[in-house]
Amino acid sequence: MCCNWCSYAGADLAGTSRMTMPPNLRVIRVNCTGRIDPLFILQALEAGADGVLVSGCHEGDCHYVSGNVVSKKRFMFFKKILDQFGLGNRVDFVHVSAAEGDKWAAITTEFVGRIKKLGPTPVKDVTDLTDISIDDDHSRKSRIHEILLSLGNRLGYETTKPLHFDPEEIAEGYGFPKRDPDKCIGCYACYNVCPEDAIKIDDVKSKRKYGTLHAHCLVCKKCEEVCPQEAIVIAPGFELVSFLLNEPLWDFDIPMQKCTECGEYFNPKPFCENLKKKILEKKAEESLEALNLPFKTYTTCSACKRKKLAQAVAELAHPALKRMK
Amino acid sequence: MNRCLGCEECVEACKRENGASLCFVDSYHGVPVPFRCAHCEDAPCEKVCPTEAIEIKDDLVLIDAEKCIGCRSCESICPWGVPVYREDLGKVFKCDMCVSRQKLGKVPACVEICPTQALVFGTREEFSVDHHETTEKRIEKAGGHASRIILPQEG
Numbered sequence: 001m002c003c004n005w006c007s008y009a010g011a012d013l014a015g016t017s018r019m020t021m022p023p024n025l026r027v028i029r030v031n032c033t034g035r036i037d038p039l040f041i042l043q044a045l046e047a048g049a050d051g052v053l054v055s056g057c058h059e060g061d062c063h064y065v066s067g068n069v070v071s072k073k074r075f076m077f078f079k080k081i082l083d084q085f086g087l088g089n090r091v092d093f094v095h096v097s098a099a100e101g102d103k104w105a106a107i108t109t110e111f112v113g114r115i116k117k118l119g120p121t122p123v124k125d126v127t128d129l130t131d132i133s134i135d136d137d138h139s140r141k142s143r144i145h146e147i148l149l150s151l152g153n154r155l156g157y158e159t160t161k162p163l164h165f166d167p168e169e170i171a172e173g174y175g176f177p178k179r180d181p182d183k184c185i186g187c188y189a190c191y192n193v194c195p196e197d198a199i200k201i202d203d204v205k206s207k208r209k210y211g212t213l214h215a216h217c218l219v220c221k222k223c224e225e226v227c228p229q230e231a232i233v234i235a236p237g238f239e240l241v242s243f244l245l246n247e248p249l250w251d252f253d254i255p256m257q258k259c260t261e262c263g264e265y266f267n268p269k270p271f272c273e274n275l276k277k278k279i280l281e282k283k284a285e286e287s288l289e290a291l292n293l294p295f296k297t298y299t300t301c302s303a304c305k306r307k308k309l310a311q312a313v314a315e316l317a318h319p320a321l322k323r324m325k
Numbered sequence: 326m327n328r329c330l331g332c333e334e335c336v337e338a339c340k341r342e343n344g345a346s347l348c349f350v351d352s353y354h355g356v357p358v359p360f361r362c363a364h365c366e367d368a369p370c371e372k373v374c375p376t377e378a379i380e381i382k383d384d385l386v387l388i389d390a391e392k393c394i395g396c397r398s399c400e401s402i403c404p405w406g407v408p409v410y411r412e413d414l415g416k417v418f419k420c421d422m423c424v425s426r427q428k429l430g431k432v433p434a435c436v437e438i439c440p441t442q443a444l445v446f447g448t449r450e451e452f453s454v455d456h457h458e459t460t461e462k463r464i465e466k467a468g469g470h471a472s473r474i475i476l477p478q479e480g
Contacts, residue, residue: 187395187396187397187398188410188415189394189396191415192394192416228396229375267397267401275401275402278372278373279369279372279373284369287367287369288404297404301406302400302401302407302408303406304406305403305405305406306349306360306406306407307353309406310352311353313353313356314352314358317356321353321354321356
């Protein structure tokens with residue numbers, strides 16, 4: 001697969017310069033390597049391609065600013081998945097510019113030679129993929145899972161679920177953070193610890209939304225370590241195929257608690273309940289009650305607490321204030 | 326309480342010292358009420374902290390910033406509403422009685438700046454004696470009569 005601007009022109013140059021190129025190479029022109037979805041590579045492999053070579057502009061030369069960089073990042077991760085199927089060495093990513101016809105000829109010759117050494121594709125029962133239509137993000141994603149599953153089956157791997165692979169087969173550094181909506185209390189711990197800002201939290205009135213930018217996740221497992229509720233686990237599986245690079249996949253919502261004084265939403269409901277649970281566990285309920293606070297301890301926001309306390313203290317100092325209402 | 330003017334100098338001093346204001350001055354009908362960590366003996370924040378980042382050391386309730394994960398539990402449980410969550414650092418901060426200043430032999434920044442000595446620094450024993458003279462006592466000492474502010478009566 002070649003980028004329209006650099007590599008395709010490079011291939012053209014190689015052709016017009018009458019350089020020798022391997023005959024069993026099919027060049028597919030795409031607008032930019034950023035357009036290449038992992039699905040394309042998968043479908044090519046499923047259709048029986050012996051190898052797939054992705055060729056883009058040099059870094060910094062992209063006509064769409066960063067299409068090749070994004071694509072390479074995505075490709076390198078995707079290659080890890082293919083590695084597990086033993087297909088990782090059949091795909092490659094190279095940079096060829098419009099002026100490098102000779103490099104193109106050399107690279108393709110070398111690539112074809114390498115694939116020839118590996119022999120024909122191990123994928124059996126090659127299917128005809130001419131009637132594929134992709135409607136939306138969802139069907140596209142499930143299609144990727146489907147292909148991975150069928151590929152796995154045809155290569156002799158035992159895969160049980162279409163989305164996740166067997167944990168034993170997942171090498172170190174794979175997976176994605178999976179949250180348990182029942183355990184999560186809606187704090188900020190994972191959000192704070194994520195080095196790549198891949199975890200997104202958005203407060204929308206009565207709920208707090210939790211999302212993950214799977215494309216940014218490094219699988220560093222910090223969120224798993226930090227979660228005080230052990231609600232996050234690095235699940236063996238892949239969720240890298242989010243449609244938009246900067247749009248997180250929203251996992252679930254947590255209902256928010258209204259402040260009993262001002263009526264603003266301030267903390268998630270399970271968060272308040274968890275605080276109460278902890279206080280009960282430590283048997284500190286009495287000492288809290290002994291303070292005789294003029295508000296509900298668990299369902300009042302900090303600003304309102306201070307406001308009510310200020311009122312109480314002021315009234316204590318100046319009893320006449322009580323009559324000022 | 327009687328001396329606080331509500332000038333918020335302590336808030337500003339705290340900001341200069343700690344980067345963010347960790348004390349507050351709220352007011353009710355013009356009566357200023359200063360707030361800062363009470364350093365509770367039986368601190369509820371210490372009990373709810375999931376990472377044991379909060380510990381009580383020499384009567385001080387301190388947050389270990391390295392252990393803090395920014396879950397904001399302490400902020401929510403605190404009866405005085407004083408811990409501050411700093412979004413830029415993703416951690417919770419609260420008054421530590423300026424431990425770093427104490428090591429240098431200084432009093433906390435807010436105490437130093439307070440123009441009316443409404444804030445004093447000392448041990449619990451020192452507080453048990455009447456540290457403050459009330460306004461009335463001071464006026465009596467000066468030989469005059471204690472004047473009172475007459476608040477508007479009901480009706």
